[in-house]
Amino acid sequence: MSDLVIAYAQQQREKYLNDLIEYLAIPSVSAQPQHKQDVNRAAAWLCDHLRVIGMEARVMETGGHPVVYAEWLSAGANRPTVLVYGHYDVQPAEPLDLWRSDPFAAVIRDGVIYGRGSSDNKGQHMAHIKAVESFLAQKTPLPVNVKFLIEGEEEIGGPHLGAFIAANKQLLACDVIMISDSALLAPDQPSLLYALRGLLYFEVEARCAAHDLHSGSYGGNVQNPAMALAQILARLKDEHGHITVPAFYDAVRVLDSFERAEIARIPMSEQQIMAESGASQVFGEPGYNVAERMGARPTLEINGLWSGYTGEGAKTVLPATAHAKISCRLVPHQNPAEIYKSVVEYMQALTPPGVSLSFKVLQEGTRGTLIDRDAPQIQAAARAAQATYGKAPIYVLEGGSIPVVNDFQDVLGKPIALLGFGLSSDNIHAPDEHYPVRCYEKGIEASIRFLTEL
Numbered sequence: 001m002s003d004l005v006i007a008y009a010q011q012q013r014e015k016y017l018n019d020l021i022e023y024l025a026i027p028s029v030s031a032q033p034q035h036k037q038d039v040n041r042a043a044a045w046l047c048d049h050l051r052v053i054g055m056e057a058r059v060m061e062t063g064g065h066p067v068v069y070a071e072w073l074s075a076g077a078n079r080p081t082v083l084v085y086g087h088y089d090v091q092p093a094e095p096l097d098l099w100r101s102d103p104f105a106a107v108i109r110d111g112v113i114y115g116r117g118s119s120d121n122k123g124q125h126m127a128h129i130k131a132v133e134s135f136l137a138q139k140t141p142l143p144v145n146v147k148f149l150i151e152g153e154e155e156i157g158g159p160h161l162g163a164f165i166a167a168n169k170q171l172l173a174c175d176v177i178m179i180s181d182s183a184l185l186a187p188d189q190p191s192l193l194y195a196l197r198g199l200l201y202f203e204v205e206a207r208c209a210a211h212d213l214h215s216g217s218y219g220g221n222v223q224n225p226a227m228a229l230a231q232i233l234a235r236l237k238d239e240h241g242h243i244t245v246p247a248f249y250d251a252v253r254v255l256d257s258f259e260r261a262e263i264a265r266i267p268m269s270e271q272q273i274m275a276e277s278g279a280s281q282v283f284g285e286p287g288y289n290v291a292e293r294m295g296a297r298p299t300l301e302i303n304g305l306w307s308g309y310t311g312e313g314a315k316t317v318l319p320a321t322a323h324a325k326i327s328c329r330l331v332p333h334q335n336p337a338e339i340y341k342s343v344v345e346y347m348q349a350l351t352p353p354g355v356s357l358s359f360k361v362l363q364e365g366t367r368g369t370l371i372d373r374d375a376p377q378i379q380a381a382a383r384a385a386q387a388t389y390g391k392a393p394i395y396v397l398e399g400g401s402i403p404v405v406n407d408f409q410d411v412l413g414k415p416i417a418l419l420g421f422g423l424s425s426d427n428i429h430a431p432d433e434h435y436p437v438r439c440y441e442k443g444i445e446a447s448i449r450f451l452t453e454l
């Protein structure tokens, strides 16, 4: 069945491209108030588009930018239901002078679509919409029920989506959530993300005096908070990069042999990290390769560090305070609240007399996520990817976080297929964002096969 539907999608090539180009022309920049009308216009355009292809669709309020919800449930109650998630909002296009063409008048050059949102994320969720259209347009019965939830606040941290999902549990009920908001590992190497890291973010202040002091009058008699904080921070890791906070690694999962074998297939090398970062060598926990350190091991990093006088010229000040921003990327099973408590207690224990530390959480901690690779829904996605790209997908432990995945897991409790259609070289969030036409078309095919396999 999927072959007939794919053949139809190929005939519609031109139209499907034009639809995407029309969608990309709407500057739905969620972060910029001057684009509020455009954000609403993108939601309305998408809602209309989903109706035109034969779905029931509506724009729903969230308290912030609206979500677009659509459904086609005529496969019947005994068939599975897929919920496709995506986001219609885009990053600001600035700096505009670094674009070779207008970010909101998408053009195709050498088989590549250039435009803001082409890869992140309009071009990726449109692939699923076009897959559904390809079934419905030629009256081929869709083998499964399909729901779409396309939101407008992903690029601003999704302030309202968690509450929306919790409040609409029945509406969104499904058997699997499909999210295409990531990248293939190479043009013909699909991946399925099955673990995401969580995040803990806090700030610490070290104080030694009521106010800044003259370093000639007080230096030598009063603790320097910058020095004290530096000494405390320096003891959070050993010289090899192993984190020394007690109990920090207690909940870290040991990878099984399948996972280690999969990690070995990931095309990622020390040379690549050096080339991309400009670092003269890689540095990290001994006993793990770069891909393992990225996805399977937790981190503790200083994100900001300041104290005293940082302006031009000399100022002989003995500062009263010193500050650091610190974050930890956490792996599945590590509890953000417990890790935070361990780090704070350890830093307090390292604090010398005359110094007081105070802490502030900057972002509510998010847990890491682990998805059951063996769930039949995920296996359906794996078969669809293999048939489309000619290679079995690599199961990847992702280093970053996708907060909505936790919301889906907590509220809907179903497996989440994280199958990306873009490429890591697509310049998302940057000037000249692009998306190869081939990625779009392969995405449509993969989606058609997924719906069939399911």
Ligand SMILES: [Zn+2]
Binding pocket: 091, 120, 155, 428, 429
């Ligand atoms: Zn993005």
